[in-house]
Amino acid sequence: MLHIPIWKRIIIWGLCATALIFAMPNLFYDRVERYSDAERMVEMAGEIATDEQAVDLDLWPGWLPSTIVHLGLDLRGGAHLLAEVQVEDVYADRMDALWPAVRDLLRDERDTVGNIRRQESEPAELRVQISEPDGMDRALELVRDLAQPVTGGAAPGSTDLDIGSDGDEIVVTLSDAERRATDDRTMRTAVEIVRNRIDEVGTREPNIQRQGAQRILIQVPGVDSADEIKELIGTTARLTFHPVLDSTSDPDTTVDTGEALFPSMEEEGRYYLVESAHVVSGDQLVDAQPSFDENNRPAVNFRFNPAGGRAFGDFTAENIGSPFAIVLDDEVISAPVIRSHIPGGSGIITGDFTVEESTQLAVLLRSGALPAELTFLEERTIGPELGQDSIDAGRIASIVALAAVLGFMLLSYGLFGIIANIALLLNIGMIFGLLSLIGATLTLPGIAGIVLTIGMAVDATVLIFERIREELRTAKGPARAIELGYEKAMSAILDANITTFITAGILFAMGAGPVRGFAVTLGLGILTSVFTALFITRLMIVMWFERKRPKTFAI
Amino acid sequence: MRLKLVPQDTTIDFFKHWKTTFGASMVAMVLSLVVVAIIGLNFGIDFRGGTSVRTQAEEPIDIAEYRAAVEGLGFGDVNITEVYDPGFADDENVAQINIQAQEGQESVGSDTIAELERTLQEIDPTLSFTSVESVGPTVSGELIQAAVLAVAAALGAVLFYIWLRFEWQFSLGAVAALVHDVTLTLGIFAILQIRFDLAIIAALLTIVGYSLNDTVVVFDRIRENLVKYKKRPLKEVFNISINETLSRTVMTSVTTLLALLSLFVLGGDVIRGFVFAMIWGVIVGTYSSVFVSSAVLLFLGVKRDWSKATDEAAGTRFAKPNKEA
Numbered sequence: 109m110l111h112i113p114i115w116k117r118i119i120i121w122g123l124c125a126t127a128l129i130f131a132m133p134n135l136f137y138d139r140v141e142r143y144s145d146a147e148r149m150v151e152m153a154g155e156i157a158t159d160e161q162a163v164d165l166d167l168w169p170g171w172l173p174s175t176i177v178h179l180g181l182d183l184r185g186g187a188h189l190l191a192e193v194q195v196e197d198v199y200a201d202r203m204d205a206l207w208p209a210v211r212d213l214l215r216d217e218r219d220t221v222g223n224i225r226r227q228e229s230e231p232a233e234l235r236v237q238i239s240e241p242d243g244m245d246r247a248l249e250l251v252r253d254l255a256q257p258v259t260g261g262a263a264p265g266s267t268d269l270d271i272g273s274d275g276d277e278i279v280v281t282l283s284d285a286e287r288r289a290t291d292d293r294t295m296r297t298a299v300e301i302v303r304n305r306i307d308e309v310g311t312r313e314p315n316i317q318r319q320g321a322q323r324i325l326i327q328v329p330g331v332d333s334a335d336e337i338k339e340l341i342g343t344t345a346r347l348t349f350h351p352v353l354d355s356t357s358d359p360d361t362t363v364d365t366g367e368a369l370f371p372s373m374e375e376e377g378r379y380y381l382v383e384s385a386h387v388v389s390g391d392q393l394v395d396a397q398p399s400f401d402e403n404n405r406p407a408v409n410f411r412f413n414p415a416g417g418r419a420f421g422d423f424t425a426e427n428i429g430s431p432f433a434i435v436l437d438d439e440v441i442s443a444p445v446i447r448s449h450i451p452g453g454s455g456i457i458t459g460d461f462t463v464e465e466s467t468q469l470a471v472l473l474r475s476g477a478l479p480a481e482l483t484f485l486e487e488r489t490i491g492p493e494l495g496q497d498s499i500d501a502g503r504i505a506s507i508v509a510l511a512a513v514l515g516f517m518l519l520s521y522g523l524f525g526i527i528a529n530i531a532l533l534l535n536i537g538m539i540f541g542l543l544s545l546i547g548a549t550l551t552l553p554g555i556a557g558i559v560l561t562i563g564m565a566v567d568a569t570v571l572i573f574e575r576i577r578e579e580l581r582t583a584k585g586p587a588r589a590i591e592l593g594y595e596k597a598m599s600a601i602l603d604a605n606i607t608t609f610i611t612a613g614i615l616f617a618m619g620a621g622p623v624r625g626f627a628v629t630l631g632l633g634i635l636t637s638v639f640t641a642l643f644i645t646r647l648m649i650v651m652w653f654e655r656k657r658p659k660t661f662a663i
Numbered sequence: 664m665r666l667k668l669v670p671q672d673t674t675i676d677f678f679k680h681w682k683t684t685f686g687a688s689m690v691a692m693v694l695s696l697v698v699v700a701i702i703g704l705n706f707g708i709d710f711r712g713g714t715s716v717r718t719q720a721e722e723p724i725d726i727a728e729y730r731a732a733v734e735g736l737g738f739g740d741v742n743i744t745e746v747y748d749p750g751f752a753d754d755e756n757v758a759q760i761n762i763q764a765q766e767g768q769e770s771v772g773s774d775t776i777a778e779l780e781r782t783l784q785e786i787d788p789t790l791s792f793t794s795v796e797s798v799g800p801t802v803s804g805e806l807i808q809a810a811v812l813a814v815a816a817a818l819g820a821v822l823f824y825i826w827l828r829f830e831w832q833f834s835l836g837a838v839a840a841l842v843h844d845v846t847l848t849l850g851i852f853a854i855l856q857i858r859f860d861l862a863i864i865a866a867l868l869t870i871v872g873y874s875l876n877d878t879v880v881v882f883d884r885i886r887e888n889l890v891k892y893k894k895r896p897l898k899e900v901f902n903i904s905i906n907e908t909l910s911r912t913v914m915t916s917v918t919t920l921l922a923l924l925s926l927f928v929l930g931g932d933v934i935r936g937f938v939f940a941m942i943w944g945v946i947v948g949t950y951s952s953v954f955v956s957s958a959v960l961l962f963l964g965v966k967r968d969w970s971k972a973t974d975e976a977a978g979t980r981f982a983k984p985n986k987e988a
Contacts, residue, residue: 182933333773335777486799487797488794488796489792491793491794493719493793494717494793502930504929505925505926505929506926509925516918517918519666520668552934553862553865556934556941562918562922563918564876564918566915571911596887599883600883600884604875607824607825608872608873608875608876610821611817611821614813615865615868615869623861627865630869
């Protein structure tokens with residue numbers, strides 16, 4: 109009656125063993141971590157290992173799985189930031205970039221449209237006043253020619269500009285389809301640049317991901333304060349070169365359209381009036397490295413791509429003797445006078461830098477400018493000591509919880525208690541195996557989830573044992589009682605666990621960060637505890653029964 | 664010698680005083696709601712926005728001194744509490760400082776944090792910040808919404824699943840128990856003013872899961888016994904079912920509580936509120952699966968002719984048809 113075919117036994121023990129093999133690296137956490145780090149470094153360096161890395165590589169056999177459960181920021185310490193990308197910034201840039209084209213176009217038709225003038229407006233729109241309102245139709249027709257089909261958008265046939273008129277003004281804005289497409293591009297660029305910048309610092313396993321329409325989640329383990337990260341990614345780092353028109357100490361100098369007033373970084377109270385259209389920008393940089401100038405002051409060496417190099421070369425050739433401003437995020441780093449034509453597209457930025465600042469500036473320039481500003485909605489920093497305290501506390505609590513439950517089960521069910529306990533230990537091993545396998549992150553609530561599982565995992569087993577106890581009193585013989593016990597407990601076990609699993613699923617779907625970690629361990633715990641209760645305890649009881657063949661037994 | 668918490672055969676009449684127990688539950692629920700409405704929950708920064716700083720210093724903490732120093736900085740509403748844990752060393756003095764969300768700022772800037780740290784270090788140079796968490800009003804608003812949605816979604820999903828597997832009366836009974844558990848948990852959090860943050864929502868949902876687990880096991884037995892004892896009064900069938908599952912109910916609650924108590928005492932102060940919610944939930948949940956969900960079911964009444972339904976609905980039941988019956 110109690111028969112489990114050999115193939116089923118092999119599958120059950122096989123699954124068990126597989127999960128345990130995947131769980132095993134977690135017992136050798138430091139070793140495996142060093143091994144994995146070394147392996148990654150070697151791979152990046154092109155298969156050449158340093159002596160130190162070779163030592164680390166020997167710590168763990170390559171044929172064994174080497175994935176471990178990552179520790180969450182609350183256990184390892186680190187910074188967690190949620191940033192919002194101000195995607196609207198880009199609309200304004202687009203409008204500013206459009207203005208010269210509109211100006212040139214309408215200037216050629218001066219006879220019909222009269223004089224043109226850019227008006228003050230919202231940043232995301234371009235308003236151009238024409239002095240001959242009769243020419244409005246012609247002007248609109250011309251400007252409409254500037255509109256391009258939206259690229260990469262989901263709305264085929266739409267163009268990127270909405271063009272209309274308001275009295276004697278032409279009003280140009282980005283169309284909705286273009287805004288969506290632009291937002292998407294902005295986000296992708298922003299995520300990539302944030303990733304580049306964080307990678308430059310070289311911390312281990314940073315997690316950078318886009319969240320929702322305009323947010324980026326940044327998690328960097330092992331940093332002491334969010335400031336470091338914010339300084340790195342909170343700077344737009346837009347570098348531009350402008351012709352200087354004037355320099356002044358009056359911050360209220362009148363600024364005409366097409367001009368801009370930027371403060372000096374070097375000298376407090378000095379302002380430069382520059383042409384707002386830039387000659388070249390940081391987008392065209394191919395490299396930037398920290399270095400020193402001829403006076404041995406920290407500086408940054410840079411190199412342009414061919415197009416940028418040509419523009420820069422032409423500009424310097426035409427403006428020998430006049431100053432130009434090197435502007436970083438609306439502040440003038442320095443405004444040197446062009447002494448000679450600078451061909452070849454490389455140059456040096458000097459300013460009032462410390463070595464750290466020049467190094468950071470080089471990093472920022474190399475990784476590119478952020479397309480829009482970031483604001484931080486949420487930031488959490490957990491110190492490594494607090495994380496370690498939590499790990500220690502969690503570890504002790506888990507061990508004590510486990511010992512208490514194991515003891516209690518043994519006292520309550522005797523021999524069957526031992527079987528339940530073996531199942532419980534396998535269960536915990538399997539949770540860790542699955543966590544490693546899916547690359548999950550263990551958080552403090554996650555540890556709580558495991559401890560809760562220790563308590564609840566026995567539930568399915570208890571349901572079965574209690575049922576066998578009942579059936580022993582009525583059923584015909586022990587084998588039948590065992591069989592009926594499993595059969596009748598099945599429905600309750602499944603219903604109870606499916607409902608709990610539903611709540612774990614919802615928790616996972618809505619949860620952020622640590623809560624999600626809890627949902628993962630709770631959900632996996634339900635899966636493994638049902639598996640161990642229905643298959644492993646049964647197999648063990650059947651094996652015991654086959655050997656002993658008891659006429660009666662008590663649970 | 665076996666440890667037996669529950670004797671082999673019990674014949675406790677759980678519904679003898681069902682009006683009293685059910686009434687007590689109702690009163691407790693109403694009281695909880697009143698307490699939540701009057702005193703209010705002690706929302707953490709996850710839901711209220713603001714900044715929460717955990718400090719650690721070697722010298723003992725003088726809260727008044729800290730408060731005086733921090734108030735000088737003009738951050739508005741500041742709340743400082745000392746944190747105790749048996750696991751702390753003698754030179755480990757921990758305090759928690761909560762600062763309200765600042766006008767016109769999302770998360771609190773690093774300048775503000777640096778200023779705060781400087782000010783406090785003047786009191787105690789050994790002081791350091793072991794964690795700084797700052798949540799802007801935008802995010803906290805969204806988190807509240809998500810949390811309410813999650814609890815509602817969990818209740819809805821469960822209502823639906825039980826209705827699918829049992830009958831609508833069962834699903835109302837189960838959800839009544841869940842609402843009871845969640846309300847009472849909110850009540851105790853309001854009374855004890857334990858910080859209510861995102862993790863507590865996770866605990867609430869776990870309580871929902873646990874309580875349900877318990878309820879479903881009892882319901883499953885009720886369903887089985889309704890088929891077995893067709894002619895007995897409903898109340899008797901319920902009593903038999905609860906008595907039969909009593910041993911399991913107690914066993915599971917005890918193992919779960921053992922594990923949770925260990926976590927409560929040894930797991931550190933960071934998750935103590937979270938674990939407390941779960942301990943409370945296990946106790947309340949165990950109680951409610953007998954005295955609330957079953958009572959509601961008894962009140963609503965259930966269909967008695969299960970044999971036919973069982974045949975028809977055989978495909979939707981996991982259990983094989985009972986050969987003995």
